[in-house]
Amino acid sequence: MQAKGGIMAGLYKEEHHIFRESFRRFVDREVVPHIDSWEEKGIVSRVAWRAMGEAGFLCPWLPEEYGGSGADFLYSVIIAEELAKAGAVSLMAPLHSDIVAPYLAALGTEEQKRRWLPGAARGEIILAVAMTEPNTGSDLAAIRTRAEKDGDFWVINGQKTFISNGILADLVIVACRTGSPDSGAKGISLICVERGAPGFHRGRNLKKMGLHAQDTAELIFDECRVPAENLLGQLNRGFYHMMDHLQQERLMACIMAQAMAEAMLAMTIGYARGRTAFGQPIASFQHNAFKIVDMATEVTLGRTFLDRLVADHMAGKDIVTEVSMGKAWIAEMANRVAYQCVQLHGGYGYMEEYPISRFYRDVRPIPIFAGTTEIMKLIVAKRLQLI
Amino acid sequence: MNFDLPEELKILKEEAYKFAVREFTPVSKECDREEKYPRKVWKKACEYGFIGAWIPEEYGGPGAGFLGNTIITEQFSRIDMGIGLITAAGFGSENIYLYGSEEQKKTYLPKIVNGEIIFAGAYTEPNAGTDVAGIRTRAVRDGDHYILNGQKMFITNGTICDYFCVLCITNPDAPRHKRFSLLIVDATSPGITRNKIHGKMGIRASDTAEISFEDVKVPAENLVGQEGNGFYQLMDFFNTTRAMVAGQGVGLAQGALDKAAQYVQERTAFGQPLANFQGVQFQLAEMATRIELARQLTYKAAWLADQGRIDPKLSAMAKLYAGETAVWVADKALQLHGGYGYIDEYDVQRYYRDAKILEIYEGTKEAEKLTIAKIVLKEHTKG
Numbered sequence: 001m002q003a004k005g006g007i008m009a010g011l012y013k014e015e016h017h018i019f020r021e022s023f024r025r026f027v028d029r030e031v032v033p034h035i036d037s038w039e040e041k042g043i044v045s046r047v048a049w050r051a052m053g054e055a056g057f058l059c060p061w062l063p064e065e066y067g068g069s070g071a072d073f074l075y076s077v078i079i080a081e082e083l084a085k086a087g088a089v090s091l092m093a094p095l096h097s098d099i100v101a102p103y104l105a106a107l108g109t110e111e112q113k114r115r116w117l118p119g120a121a122r123g124e125i126i127l128a129v130a131m132t133e134p135n136t137g138s139d140l141a142a143i144r145t146r147a148e149k150d151g152d153f154w155v156i157n158g159q160k161t162f163i164s165n166g167i168l169a170d171l172v173i174v175a176c177r178t179g180s181p182d183s184g185a186k187g188i189s190l191i192c193v194e195r196g197a198p199g200f201h202r203g204r205n206l207k208k209m210g211l212h213a214q215d216t217a218e219l220i221f222d223e224c225r226v227p228a229e230n231l232l233g234q235l236n237r238g239f240y241h242m243m244d245h246l247q248q249e250r251l252m253a254c255i256m257a258q259a260m261a262e263a264m265l266a267m268t269i270g271y272a273r274g275r276t277a278f279g280q281p282i283a284s285f286q287h288n289a290f291k292i293v294d295m296a297t298e299v300t301l302g303r304t305f306l307d308r309l310v311a312d313h314m315a316g317k318d319i320v321t322e323v324s325m326g327k328a329w330i331a332e333m334a335n336r337v338a339y340q341c342v343q344l345h346g347g348y349g350y351m352e353e354y355p356i357s358r359f360y361r362d363v364r365p366i367p368i369f370a371g372t373t374e375i376m377k378l379i380v381a382k383r384l385q386l387i
Numbered sequence: 388m389n390f391d392l393p394e395e396l397k398i399l400k401e402e403a404y405k406f407a408v409r410e411f412t413p414v415s416k417e418c419d420r421e422e423k424y425p426r427k428v429w430k431k432a433c434e435y436g437f438i439g440a441w442i443p444e445e446y447g448g449p450g451a452g453f454l455g456n457t458i459i460t461e462q463f464s465r466i467d468m469g470i471g472l473i474t475a476a477g478f479g480s481e482n483i484y485l486y487g488s489e490e491q492k493k494t495y496l497p498k499i500v501n502g503e504i505i506f507a508g509a510y511t512e513p514n515a516g517t518d519v520a521g522i523r524t525r526a527v528r529d530g531d532h533y534i535l536n537g538q539k540m541f542i543t544n545g546t547i548c549d550y551f552c553v554l555c556i557t558n559p560d561a562p563r564h565k566r567f568s569l570l571i572v573d574a575t576s577p578g579i580t581r582n583k584i585h586g587k588m589g590i591r592a593s594d595t596a597e598i599s600f601e602d603v604k605v606p607a608e609n610l611v612g613q614e615g616n617g618f619y620q621l622m623d624f625f626n627t628t629r630a631m632v633a634g635q636g637v638g639l640a641q642g643a644l645d646k647a648a649q650y651v652q653e654r655t656a657f658g659q660p661l662a663n664f665q666g667v668q669f670q671l672a673e674m675a676t677r678i679e680l681a682r683q684l685t686y687k688a689a690w691l692a693d694q695g696r697i698d699p700k701l702s703a704m705a706k707l708y709a710g711e712t713a714v715w716v717a718d719k720a721l722q723l724h725g726g727y728g729y730i731d732e733y734d735v736q737r738y739y740r741d742a743k744i745l746e747i748y749e750g751t752k753e754a755e756k757l758t759i760a761k762i763v764l765k766e767h768t769k770g
Contacts, residue, residue, distance in 0.1 A: 137725050139656040162726045209729050209736035216730075277518035287753065339714075342743060346516050346751060347541045350744055352586030361588065361740070364721070365729045372725060374666060 011307055012074060020078045026055055027086045035088055038213035039358075042205055043167055044091050046126075052093055053123025059097040062105065066113055067121030073314050077255055084259035087355050089362055090213035092165055094256065096120065099249045100127035103173055103190065107233035107241055112192070116171055128169035130160040130219055131242065137162075138375045140175075141185040141239060145221060147176035152228045154191050156199070156221040164369075166217025167205050170195045174221070179236050188238035192230040199224030210361030246371070247320055250327040251313055253370040257334040258306045260363050261299050264334075267356060268292070268341040275346075288344060295337050302330045321383045328376035331366040338363045392458075399440075399455055403462035406435060411467045418470055418592035419737055422585060424547055425592055429473040433502030437463075439477045442484070447497030452693040453627065457634035457685060464638030465645065467734075468741040469592035471635065478543055479508030479552035481627055482569050486612030486620045491571065495550065507548035507574075509539040509598055510621065516541075517754045519554070520563055520618060524600065526555040526570060528607070533557070533570060535578075535603040541748070545596020546581045548574050553600070558615045567617030571609040578603040589740030625750055626699040629706040630689035632749040636709030637685050639745070640678045643713075643720035643738045647671065650724055667723065674716045681709040700762040703755040710745035710752055717742040 030051045038044045052058050060075045062068025080094040101120050104113060104127075119125035136142045145158025156176055163172070172193045179187015193200050203218025233241045269292060272283035282288050309326050312319045338360045342349035349356050367373045381387045392400070410428050418425050432438050441456040442448025449455070456474065463471030477499040483491050498504040515521035524537025535555060542551075550571055557568040574581075578601040587595060612620045648671055651661040661667050688705040691698045717739040721728035728735050746752045 132726065135655070137656070142657075162730075207731040209731065209740065276514075277516070277521065279521075287756075335718075343746060343751070343753075347511065347747055350588050350747055351584065352588070357586075357588050360743075364739070365726075367722065368726055368729060373722070377666075 011311055016074050016078060019075060020082065023057060023079060023082050024086075026051075026057065027082055027088065031083070031088045031091060032086055035086075035090075035213060038090060040212075042207075042212060043215045044213055046123075046168065048091060049093075049123040049126055049168070051123070052091075053121060058093060058123050059101045059117070059121045061097075062101065062117060062121055066105070067118035073310070076252075077310055080252060080255045081259035084256045085263040087263070087358060087362070088213075089256060089260070090211050092214055094252050095164055096127045098252050099245070100129045100173060102248060103129065103232060103241070103245055104192075106245075107190070109229075111229070112232065116192075120171075125170045126165055126168045127171050127173075128163055128165040129173045129175075130163045130166075131175045132160060132162045134159060134161050138372055140242065141188070143175055143177060143188065144181075145174065145176050147174075147178050147189065147191055149178075149228065150225075153225045154228060154230065156191065156193070156224040156226065158221050159203075160219040160221075161203075162206070162369075163217050163219050165215060166219055167202055167215035172219065173232060174219075175238055175242065178238075183236070185239040187236055188242075189235050190232040190238040190241055191226060192232050193221070193224065193226050194230075197224055197226050208365075210358070210364055247313065247318075247323055249370050250323045250376075251309060251319075253366055254306055254309065254323065254326045254330045257331045257363065257366045258299075258302050260359060260366075261302060261330070261334040261337045264337050264341045264356060264359050264363075265292075265295055265299050268295075268344050271348075271356075272344050282344070291340055291344070295340055298333050299337065302333050306330065321380055324371075324376040324379040324383075327371065328367070328373045328380075332373060334363050334366060396451070396455055396458060399451060400458050400462055402435070403437060403459040404465065406432065406437065407463045407466035407471065411463070411470045415467045415470060415592075415734070415737075416731075418467075420591075420731075422583075422587070422591045424594045425470050425473065426547075428470060429476060429505075430502050432473055433476075433500065436500070438474060438502065439480075439496065439499040440474075441481075442477070442496050442500055446484075446492050446500075448500045452689070453630060454686060454689040454693050457631050457689040460631050460634040461638035461641070461682075461685075464635040465642035467592070467737070468635055468639045469590040469737075471638070472543070472590060472593040474631070475543060475593075476502075476505045478506055478628075479550075480506040482508070482552050482611050482620060482624050483571070485623055485627065486569070486616075488608075491609075491611065495571070504549040505544050505547055507542050507544035507551050508624075509542050509545075509551045509572075510554045511541050512538055513540045513597075517751050519621065520567075522554060522556070522567075524553065524555040525559070526553075526557050526568065526605065528557070531607045533605045533607060533610075535570065535572065535600045535605050537600050539598040539600075541584070542596050542598050543748070544594050545598055546583045547594045550574055551598070552611065554617055554621055557617075561615055564618045565615045567621070568614045569611040569617045569620055570605050571611060572600070572603065572605050576603050576605070588743060589737070590744050622699075623697065626697050626702045627692050629702040629749060629755070630685055630692060632745065633681065633685040633688065633702075633705035633709035636706075636713035636742075636745045637678060637682045639738055639742055640674070640681065640709070640713045640716040643717045643735060643742075644671070644674050644678060646733075646735050646738075647674070647720035647723045650727075654725075661723070670719050670723065674719055677712045678716060681705070681712040685709055700759055703750075703758040706745075706749065707752045707755040707759070710742075713742040713745050 059068050060071035076098045147154045147156045178189040199222045201220040206216045275282050436449040440451040441453045444450040460474045512522045526533040526535045553570050556566045558566045580599045582597045584595045654661050684705040688702045721735050721739045727733050
């Protein structure tokens, strides 16, 4: 299955296909040869981030004055898809470009934008967003990391965990409680913390079941002082700012899951055609053939749904309900596909030498991060006025 | 009809669980990360009579039966299935018990119990897994020896074993299923090369290797059972051992449920423990139900083997269902842990990685379905 995209006629134009080809060549040259060593080290090299930036593959959607090329959202989609298909999901450029940078572009003052966005586009300022805390994941309104105003500074105290790009990040947007402890959703603000800020410490680079090349870290704020002008957006409106950006975050998760499902299906079809048992290719046994057909059907359904979500998102529609359904379904579909693909590879599928083994581990967190499947269902249930 | 375990098996169950908690837990992470076989734990388990527990007293074993062995395996896997694979130190020697000569039984079986030797069953090859009859390893009779040549793949205990039980072709001109024999091969024989396979997704404490045999001399008396009967003997072997592998699945699933049920009572969200949410409760209920189903199938299959009434269909069903249950339950348990479930500080991710092999080794679940379907169709033959 090739993810050419654009099952919906007209979504992708010729220039997008050309871009995809050129980005794919870049990935083959600059990314794929390094994945094994990144996996071992538990982190992606900054060299790769720079190379992405220099080639214009970070934040391509940013206006030229901030270092981007004013590209449409499809370029971001293509980058996310091709990285995922290459088994390079750990190079979290989509998180940087399409989840965190939009906060800065949408909420930042002119001065903030000029200070951070061009560096982000060059790959010199790697971005992260810190919401989750040890005791608060899905229940975002319950965060406790505290920021107090002290003259011209914010003083931050607290701890964040599971922060993607946590070790590499040069700038972290931190969700802090600025209202009273019981202010819930109405007392949260977003504050930008730069590398080197006094009292800002990195905890462990957490060892994970998969995504070994991606740095997921604990962040510790101990009397951390940052200038008052590092507040991003409006005071105490942080929760709502986050809600505004979750639509695109979840869409990016859908793209990643869908592209991985397509890649896994493609490699498995190749394997099943080549491997023989009982004197014939295993793909030709009706049981396996039907299984592959079921997968191909689900993958195609996912692609069609995803293209629709992308188009509606680009048209500026509110797709919170649909993207929540998509995040839940596509992420779980990709895991179903991973499961069947490992099974079709037999013993080889359990060995690291075959990429399917890594895909199986790497695809598992998608139903957890960016809002668990259960949270997606809660959102839809609320929107359907069930709960 | 009596569903109670006999008193001695109840005690065995408790003791095995306590042993695993005490001995596995401290080395669990290290063995997983470093792909290290837990030799010391294996030795100690031998002292306690947990290894080769199915071996009857006349051959130096504790005589706990296949059911007893299954229960030990279950309890071990509840804590760490990779380390729990020390119960497979006799893997392959079941062939000797089922078809070997009296002398072979007396020579090898007691040593497994005592911890003097480790066995490995060498059946799978690079190009033949489920399709057992597709193997190519060849043994040619030469006077009072066989000369063995071939390649084996994914062999459990491959680099640490003292003996292999090798499936090979001895009668190439016979009909397809009558070409094979099983040979006991001393692992130190000249001509054997063993390469540990690194980078398994799970059961990383268990040793897995690629073995090559190049002109290996094997004494003719090492033939197990009848020449040419190896394929059928091996099918009987799988029918016997599948219940034990099913025990791994039951234990792993139970262990994952143990962890999840505890975690959801500790973790709060939206101001209350996760366990208060109906969506969570129903998942736990389903997990527990499937585990109990798998356990009943497994115990029954093992019990039948002990009664001398091996039921191939039931053994295959137990292995199929317990394997699927383990994978399914481990997935639910991980999801209930949220982000923490994906981090290696929490054991549940290891259960998730370990579980998958249960649907692949000792016959893929598809191989089990083939067995089941064949028997079901036979049972319903017209006329």
